[in-house]
Amino acid sequence: xxxxxxxxxxxxxxxxxxxxxxxxxxxxxxxxxxxxxxxxxxxxxxxxxxxxxxxxxxxxxxxxxxxxxxxxxxxxxxxxxxxxxxxxxxxxxxxxxxxxxxxxxxxxxxxxxxxxxxxxxxxxxxxxxxxxxxxxxxxxxxxxxxxxxxxxxxxxxxxxxxxxxxxxxxxxxxxxxxxxxxxxxxxxxxxxxxxxxxxxxxxxxxxxxxxxxxxxxxxxxxxxxxxxxxxxxxxxxxxxxxxxxxxxxxxxxxxxxxxxxxxxxxxxxxxxxxxxxxxxxxxxxxxxxxxxxxxxxxxxxxxxxxxxxxxxxxxxxxxxxxxxxxxxxxxxxxxxxxxxxxxxxxxxxxxx
Amino acid sequence: xxxxxxxxxxxxxxxxxxxxxxxxxxxxxxxxxxxxxxxxxxxxxxxxxxxxxxxxxxxxxxxxxxxxxxxxxxxxxxxxxxxxxxxxxxxxxxxxxxxxxxxxxxxxxxxxxxxxxxxxxxxxxxxxxxxxxxxxxxxxxxxxxxxxxxxxxxxxxxxxxxxxxxxxxxxxxxxxxxxxxxxxxxxxxxxxxxxxxxxxxxxxxxxxxxxxxxxxxxxxxxxxxxxxxxxxxxxxxxxxxxxxxxxxxxxxxxxxxxxxxxxxxxxxxxxxxxxxxxxxxxxxxxxxxxxxxxxxxxxxxxxxxxxxxxxxxxxxxxxxxxxxxxxxxxxxxxxxxxxxxxxxxxxxxxxx
DNA sequence: CTGAAAGCGCTTACAG
DNA sequence: CTGAAAGCGCTTACAG
Numbered sequence: 001x002x003x004x005x006x007x008x009x010x011x012x013x014x015x016x017x018x019x020x021x022x023x024x025x026x027x028x029x030x031x032x033x034x035x036x037x038x039x040x041x042x043x044x045x046x047x048x049x050x051x052x053x054x055x056x057x058x059x060x061x062x063x064x065x066x067x068x069x070x071x072x073x074x075x076x077x078x079x080x081x082x083x084x085x086x087x088x089x090x091x092x093x094x095x096x097x098x099x100x101x102x103x104x105x106x107x108x109x110x111x112x113x114x115x116x117x118x119x120x121x122x123x124x125x126x127x128x129x130x131x132x133x134x135x136x137x138x139x140x141x142x143x144x145x146x147x148x149x150x151x152x153x154x155x156x157x158x159x160x161x162x163x164x165x166x167x168x169x170x171x172x173x174x175x176x177x178x179x180x181x182x183x184x185x186x187x188x189x190x191x192x193x194x195x196x197x198x199x200x201x202x203x204x205x206x207x208x209x210x211x212x213x214x215x216x217x218x219x220x221x222x223x224x225x226x227x228x229x230x231x232x233x234x235x236x237x238x239x240x241x242x243x244x245x246x247x248x249x250x251x252x253x254x255x256x257x258x259x260x261x262x263x264x265x266x267x268x269x270x271x272x273x274x275x276x277x278x279x280x281x282x283x284x285x286x287x288x289x290x291x292x293x294x295x296x297x298x299x300x301x302x303x304x305x306x307x308x309x310x311x312x313x314x315x316x317x318x319x320x321x322x323x324x325x326x327x328x329x330x331x332x333x334x335x336x337x338x339x340x341x342x343x344x345x346x347x348x349x350x351x352x
Numbered sequence: 353x354x355x356x357x358x359x360x361x362x363x364x365x366x367x368x369x370x371x372x373x374x375x376x377x378x379x380x381x382x383x384x385x386x387x388x389x390x391x392x393x394x395x396x397x398x399x400x401x402x403x404x405x406x407x408x409x410x411x412x413x414x415x416x417x418x419x420x421x422x423x424x425x426x427x428x429x430x431x432x433x434x435x436x437x438x439x440x441x442x443x444x445x446x447x448x449x450x451x452x453x454x455x456x457x458x459x460x461x462x463x464x465x466x467x468x469x470x471x472x473x474x475x476x477x478x479x480x481x482x483x484x485x486x487x488x489x490x491x492x493x494x495x496x497x498x499x500x501x502x503x504x505x506x507x508x509x510x511x512x513x514x515x516x517x518x519x520x521x522x523x524x525x526x527x528x529x530x531x532x533x534x535x536x537x538x539x540x541x542x543x544x545x546x547x548x549x550x551x552x553x554x555x556x557x558x559x560x561x562x563x564x565x566x567x568x569x570x571x572x573x574x575x576x577x578x579x580x581x582x583x584x585x586x587x588x589x590x591x592x593x594x595x596x597x598x599x600x601x602x603x604x605x606x607x608x609x610x611x612x613x614x615x616x617x618x619x620x621x622x623x624x625x626x627x628x629x630x631x632x633x634x635x636x637x638x639x640x641x642x643x644x645x646x647x648x649x650x651x652x653x654x655x656x657x658x659x660x661x662x663x664x665x666x667x668x669x670x671x672x673x674x675x676x677x678x679x680x681x682x683x684x685x686x687x688x689x690x691x692x693x694x695x696x697x698x699x700x701x702x703x704x
Numbered sequence: 705c706t707g708a709a710a711g712c713g714c715t716t717a718c719a720g
Numbered sequence: 721c722t723g724a725a726a727g728c729g730c731t732t733a734c735a736g
Contacts, residue, residue, distance in 0.1 A: 013729055024707045029731060037705060054499075060412045060421065060477045061729035064712045069412065071476070074456070079444075080639060085437045092431075092458050101472060104426070104456035106444050117448070124423070124453060125412045147406075232643045265645055287432060291584045293617055293645055365713055376723045381715060389721060413713035416728045 012053040020049040032057065063125060068318060072100045072311075073121035073129035075114065077157070079106040081231075082286045083256065083303060084132060087156060090307020091130055098315055100127065107134045111141065118145040128314045132156045135199065139163075151317035153326065155310040158200040165317065165326035167310040169301035171201055174332030175208025176215075178253045178281045178299050181334055183216045185342060187279060191224040191252040193238040194259030199230070202255055205283065209253060224249055228259065235262025243270070251279035251340075257286045260296055264339065268293070275341040285335050297340035300333045364405040372401040384409065415477060420670060424452045424663075425473035425481035427466065429509070431458040433583075434638045435608060435655060436484060439508060442659025443482055450667055452479065459486045463493065470497040480666045484508045487551065491515075503669035505678065507662040510552040517669065517678035519662040521653035523553055526684030527560030528567075530605045530633045530651050533686055535568045537694060539631060543576040543604040545590040546611030551582070554607055557635065561605060576601055580611065587614025595622070603631035603692075609638045612648055616691065620645070627693040637687050649692035652685045 014028040021028070023042060030038050031046045038046075049055070063069035074091050076084050088104070095102050103126060105117035114134045121129060128151035133142070139161035146152050146164070154166045182190050192209050195202035210220050226242050228234035235254060239262070242249065254260035260282030264274055272278050275294050282289055282298035289296040313326040336342050366380040373380070375394060382390050383398040390398075401407070415421035426443050428436050440456070447454050455478060457469035466486045473481060480503035485494070491513035498504050498516070506518045534542050544561045547554035562572050578594050580586035587606060591614070594601065606612035612634030616626055624630050627646050634641055634650035641648040665678040688694050 011729090015729080025730085026708080026732090027706055030706085033731085039705060042705080056471075057475045058477060058729055059475045061416055061712090062731070064413055064416060064714085064729080065731040066712085071455075079437055079441050080434075082432075082434060082437070085431055085434070088456075089431050089458055092456055096457070096469070096472075101476060102456050103423075104440075104444055104454050105448070106441055108441075119408075120448075120453060123409045123411045125410060232640070236643075262643065265643060268645060288584070288640075291588075291614065291617060293620060363713090367713080377714085378716090378724080379722055382722085385715085391721060394721080410713055413728090414715070416713080416730085417715040418728085 011058070012055045013058070014055075016053055017046060017049045017055055020053060021045045068127040069125045070100050071121075071124060071126040072102050072314065073105065073118070073126040073131075074102040075105045075107055075117055075121075075129065075131045077107055077109050077132045077134045079108075081258065082288060083258070083284050084156075086286060086303040087132065087307045090304030091155075091311050092307075093304075094308035094311035098311060100311075100315070109134045111137060115141070115145045122150060126150075128152060128318050130155060130310050130314050133159055135196070151314060153310055153314045153317065155306065156201070158204075160200065163323065165313055165323050165328075167306060167313050167326075167328045167330075168201075169306060169330045169332050171204035171301075171332075172208035172211065174283065174299040174301065174334075175205040175253060176212045177208075177332060177334045178283070178297075179209050179212035180216075181297075181336070181342075182251050182253070182279060182281065182340060183212065183218070185279070185340065187251040188218060189224065189249040189251070190218075191226065191242060191247060191249040193226045193242060193252050193254055193263060194228045194235050195230045195255030197227055199255075202230075205253075205255060223247060228255075230255055230259060232258045232262035232265075235259035235264075236266045237262075239263040239266045251281070253281045254283060257282035257284045257289045257292075257296060257298055260298065260339070261288070261292055264292060264294075264296070275338045279341045280339045282339070289335075290337060292339070294339050295337035297337045297342070298335050300335050302330055302333070306330050363410070364407045365410070366407075368405055369398060369401045369407055372405060373397045420479040421477045422452050423473075423476060423478045424454050424666065425457065425470070425478040425483075426454040427457045427459055427469055427473075427481065427483045429459055429461050429484045429486050431460075433610065434640060435610070435636050436508075438638060438655040439484065439659045442656030443507075443663050444659075445656075446660035446663035450663060452663075452667070461486045463489055467493070467497045474502060478502075480504060480670050482507060482662050482666055485511055487548070503666060505662055505665045505669065507658065508553070510556075512552065515675065517665055517675050517680075519658060519665050519678075519680045519682075520553075521658060521682045521684050523556035523653075523684070524560035524563065526635065526651040526653065526686075527557040527605060528564045529560075529684060529686045530635070530649075531561050531564035532568075533649075533688070533694075534603050534605070534631060534633065534692060535564065535570070537631070537692065539603040540570060541576065541601040541603070542570075543578065543594060543599060543601040545578045545594060545604050545606055545615060546580045546587050547582045547607030549579055551607075554582075557605075557607060575599055580607075582607055582611060584610045584614035584617075587611035587616075588618040589614075591615040591618045603633070605633045606635060609634035609636045609641045609648060609650055612650065612691070613640070613644055616644060616646075616648070627690045631693045632691045634691070641687075642689060644691070646691050647689035649689045649694070650687055652687050654682055654685070658682050 014025045018025040107114040226238040228238035282296045285298045285300035366377045369380045370377040459466040578590040580590035634648045637650045637652035
């Protein structure tokens, strides 16, 4: 009788607490939000009642009355991709620390699904949304599912023409760093492989690649760039295609790390020694990059921190900040490991 | 003026709709839940009002009145681990299809954090919880944060003594399959590496390993089993330790795939040819297993489907089903690729 | 410092 | 088939 009684009957509410503590429910509410306007004695009495009745705060009821809920929608384009899993972890962690709780959706790069979950999240009363848009998302479609009224930030994938704040790494500069490093190692025939040409992130990375080439007085050769799925097997295919096309390059920078891993594996299978015969550089620095064979030289995008940053931008928005000021571009950092062949000697063998 | 008006002012409610359509809000509510007791004409009028006013259903308000919400807590022990990411994707997908929406928490194997997020989820009024428990979670602690009243199912990691339904693969039989296959290939000195001894999943897998050894009349040799972190670097360390200890084995079954990948890499670095000199078998069949060098022979746990099954068990529970009947053990399947050396000839070289 | 009342946006009986 | 009223569990002014 003295113990908690939940589920079997009805849940304990602040009215039960008020009755038990001999105060009004307004007072209970004040205790709940840690108001300084409650006498310590009263607070104690109320808190003892919480204990005794096994009270659980009903946040949904509170949300109904408040300006916004503590839910945030987190929609991820491909959670099976370790890069986006890392992003999700970064967002989730930051959100909890900021007093919010994430509702998850994995769109799996499907725009229809994306539209549906966005709608569902609005119905569930999220305070805002962090979105890594599905491939091919356009500004118009986005405005449809995400009217101005609902705070939202885009992350990791820009959407051309969308007015939403964007948080992501400086892809262009990152690619430039990678290529510059390769050039400093004596490389001259450097390819770029992986990813779809329509992907805005790839567009940015590719222009960084061109920047570096140009700065070094090297020609941009279209025969050295290959599209593919942005996955392991995509990387495998892309490098295989490059080999077949006799592209005669001695190094590649890859759209991302999984592409680099796939390429690395295809090359290894042909007996090409990566880091000696041929150089490979990845992008993102996912956790597995350092465990690749050989360990991958890659451009770190500091993914988790970027996720946290997106969370903070969203909270800024919710708090009424100017959207324009909530965009953020993170610095990248080249992480030199073995696959680029730094300090391994000459690249004598042209592949392909 | 005729267009939607959200955010700037207040959101459109069923009262606005009722007024616009010339009906009462009860009728609007009936339309919302697709009741057959509304005349088509009336329904049409109401639906037109939805369109015109840009109505968004407020599910939280509805939840307040209904028996349960459409939120489900999904608490994952380590989302950075591709195995659990795959599990999360399976759960998420099933939940959406069943009309529920997942709230995500990544405990990162931290029990304190787990207790906190469980509490937070209850406050947010989840209809139930799917939990892959953090390492070291005990039945007592679990009952504290998860009273009987709230429907919950455990997945992928058993908790000794907990009355909660458990959904997971048949680890014991899976390990048996792996070892039997190795034995059929002529292997006799088979080790078991990776994972912590306290992990219930490892306990199950290890007993399957012993089962197969015993059935084949092979001795169980403690000197052939090595603990480690359940990660890539753990696998790297475990096999390195085994080599240093001169364990003289010619094959290992690994606690999971990432351990196998780490082991594979360490072995490769020493010039040991996996699948010829030495056999490695993983567990789980994560997506990357087939892209490993060499492709990993492993025990498939059908992780995504297992996640979906956990979701269905939870909904059963929410619907009032008997918890005992909601447990489920999934069949495992050996996926033979190259790392076990099937059809590659003799294992002549003892390693270590 | 505390209480009484209204309201958040729905659903749920209950009438008609 | 439709409407008027009460209620879900909180917060928010407003009194006192």
